[in-house]
Amino acid sequence: MRFDIVTLSPAFFDGLNHYGVIGRALRDGKISLRTWDLRQFADDPHRRVDDRPYGGGPGMVLLAEPLWQAVEAVRREAPADAPVVFLSPQGQILKQQLVEDLASRDGLILVCGRYEGVDERWVDAQVDIEVSIGDFVLSGGEIPAMALVDAVSRWVPGTLGDRESVVCESFRSGRLDAPSYTRPELWRGRPVPQVLLEGHHEAIRQWRETEGALRTQSRRPDLLREGTGTVNSGAPLGKSEKERHN
Numbered sequence: 001m002r003f004d005i006v007t008l009s010p011a012f013f014d015g016l017n018h019y020g021v022i023g024r025a026l027r028d029g030k031i032s033l034r035t036w037d038l039r040q041f042a043d044d045p046h047r048r049v050d051d052r053p054y055g056g057g058p059g060m061v062l063l064a065e066p067l068w069q070a071v072e073a074v075r076r077e078a079p080a081d082a083p084v085v086f087l088s089p090q091g092q093i094l095k096q097q098l099v100e101d102l103a104s105r106d107g108l109i110l111v112c113g114r115y116e117g118v119d120e121r122w123v124d125a126q127v128d129i130e131v132s133i134g135d136f137v138l139s140g141g142e143i144p145a146m147a148l149v150d151a152v153s154r155w156v157p158g159t160l161g162d163r164e165s166v167v168c169e170s171f172r173s174g175r176l177d178a179p180s181y182t183r184p185e186l187w188r189g190r191p192v193p194q195v196l197l198e199g200h201h202e203a204i205r206q207w208r209e210t211e212g213a214l215r216t217q218s219r220r221p222d223l224l225r226e227g228t229g230t231v232n233s234g235a236p237l238g239k240s241e242k243e244r245h246n
Contacts, residue, residue: 001156002107003033003149004074004082006067008049008114010035012142022150025159033149034077038062041069050115059116067111067122074109082107083128085148086118087141091130094148098131102148103155110148112141176220178211 005013013035016022025031039047043065050060071084085108092098102108111127123130133144153159181192195207216223 001031001103001105001153002079002082003031003110003152004036004078004107005033005110005112005145005149006036006038006070006074007112007142007145008038008140009112009142010037013146016146016149021159022153025153025156028158030156030158031153036070036074038066038070041066041073043069053116057116061116062114062118062122064119064122064125067118068126071109071111071126078109079106081105082109084109084111084126086111086113086123086127086130087132087144087148088113088117088130089132089135089137091132093135094131094133094144094151099148099151100155103152108148108152110141110145112145114140174226175212175216175223178208178215 007013013033016033017026022031026033038049042049042063048063049066050062053059053061075082082105083102085102087110131144131148133147138144181196185192185197193207195203
């Protein structure tokens with residue numbers, strides 16, 4: 001799978017080459033990642049990519065034209081089915097079902113926002129989906145982009161040594177995982193639950209199911225209210241060509 005990232009800070013992503021699962025996947029060729037410096041697509045000598053907003057207000061807004069030119073350049077190299085994903089606090093919250101939907105593509109074009117926002121005309125013209133990692137504000141879309149790359153990459157075949165581990169993770173079934181324990185059996189007076197030591201697979205499965213449900217109820221009851229906890233409640237993953245240009 002290929003990730004193309006349009007950003008004002010390409011060096012921000014250099015560390016991914018040395019980071020655990022993602023670094024190994026990059027080295028093994030399971031995924032590929034290229035960053036595109038937005039300033040290289042500016043049309044003035046000073047490489048300016050932002051300006052003051054019409055109507056007044058604080059901060060600066062990213063210009064539409066450099067973003068357009070950058071995405072068009074990426075599209076010439078990216079897989080044909082790669083959607084344009086804009087990392088924005090106004091996007092739909094990144095949840096497991098959306099992660100799996102994105103992982104089904106051959107590539108993703110990720111665009112990192114910055115400043116007080118971007119010219120909305122560019123969003124209307126090129127963006128397929130806006131994604132947020134939570135209801136809080138960051139300085140830019142780089143950290144959300146890294147989180148998305150990590151979450152999606154785990155679903156690329158061959159990225160994880162144990163495929164079962166990703167299938168059984170929290171949120172996959174709409175609830176949290178059961179608690180986990182390892183050696184020693186007794187740690188500072190706290191024992192491992194006896195059922196996990198007895199080797200009865202069906203009893204262990206039932207214990208994990210019950211404990212996962214109880215943990216979800218106490219820690220994340222919102223997942224139960226949502227039904228499955230993995231519902232993609234935002235816009236469809238792709239816009240039609242007509243929607244992009246209207």
